[in-house]
Amino acid sequence: MYAYRAPPLPAAPPVRLVPMVTSQDRAVFASLRVLPDQAGFVASNAESIAEADEMPWCVPLGVCDATNGGVVGFVMHALDPDEGRRWIYRLMIDARFQGRGFGRAALRATLAILDRLPRSERVMLGVDPANLVARRLYAAEGFVETGEMLGDELVMRRVLQR
Template sequence: MAGRRPGPCRCALFGRSGVPLSDVVELRPVTAQNLDACLALRVHPDQEGFVAPNVRSLAEAYVHPEAQTRVIHHGSELVGFVLFHPVEVGRPDQGHCIVRFMVDHRFQGQGIGRRALRAALDWVSREHHTDVVQLSFRPENVRARSFYRAAGFEDTGEVSEGEIVMRWTVP
């Protein structure tokens, strides 16, 4: 993507009134300094069956060197985690997947997840020069379908390992 600058991904969106939403949502690398906070993040108990714990995601990233992890910051608070992976190993031109995306239960319902997803899409499209991002979720996770549709993801009609696949294309 020509004209995009390197560096941390920051996404400050505006509310319906045109007033900036408070604080910046930013993706940062997982480091030794933020690892414990990352591992302490939890979704609501009713969401636990839909999102693997962050320790599992970090282990998967460790054994798959093409995977990338980021923590999500809202202002100075570490509030979430995201795991990216190429759609096809060795073929980054085929797009990337958001394999895991989670916002801690304490920060849900505040618009942070929406801004974090926007930051994640901006980051992966800029860092990997991709116009396509995919993700998948279990069919019974109706909140996820609604959330991702609102962010511009479209149903592909595909099901992978029992999960519905959606695709976002750079507008």
Template sequence: MLKGPLLPRGESNMSNLCPPVFLVSLSSPEEEALCRALRVRDDQSDFIASNAESLEQAADSPWCEPLAIRAMQTGELVGFLMHALDPDENSRWIYRLMIDRNHQGRGYGRAALRALMAHLHTLPGGPGVALGVDPENIGARRLYASEGFVETGEVIDGELIMRRMST
């Protein structure tokens, strides 16, 4: 678990279009309530579980780590993500990555994904990271592909599985 903010590492492919973000563990009921209040656009609601559902899942699983995504410059909460270790295959999974509808289209998703990948690199587990994405969520598929995730051809619960090997 993160104790404080996690700053993205200075990766050479960081674009000026990605605003700096930091990831913070949810350590209080107030922080969890703020994350529950975040929403994607109405046309995206079928693509991702609600943050309330994700927090319930995290409470039931010792493998899940929910994190708030905050804008570095203002500290404002812009999104939520959750990852987990799959102990059966010893790999990391990104279970959720959402940016609030009021902050979409500004690069926060890419910045959060990069910050999360830097964080995952410091944790135990196999060399790969996997995620599932709704086949109709073209924006998310493009984002993940542009960050090195490859569609594997696997489908789990209707979601396309994408994987990226850590470097």
């Protein structure tokens, strides 16, 4: 009997997720942009940071290249107060750094944080159905499409490691 062995997941560059402490930090991360044809897939970082200011359950983090120290992206996770589920509300990598594995690394680093938090049996996220690159990334990292829609976004779920 032949046993299928899945190929190893691709390596990702090391990243650090950092809190945005100063107004200068916030301005730097708010200035990051996706490619023009991706703009409809994710809210701007400035909007996300403002959202986190209004919703204390949101945790905005900057994504930095751990090797070179540069700023490469933004992620925000939350424990939804209405449903008690963990969500990744935002994940974006600046256009200048896309295609290098930083998105995968940021996702993995975020999941590592969520794995350690209480009430974290699974994590949810929403993705624009037309964003095929993001959908493939999330599926490769263990997310499954639930068939649910939240507004215009397809909901995906992943069981966290314990």
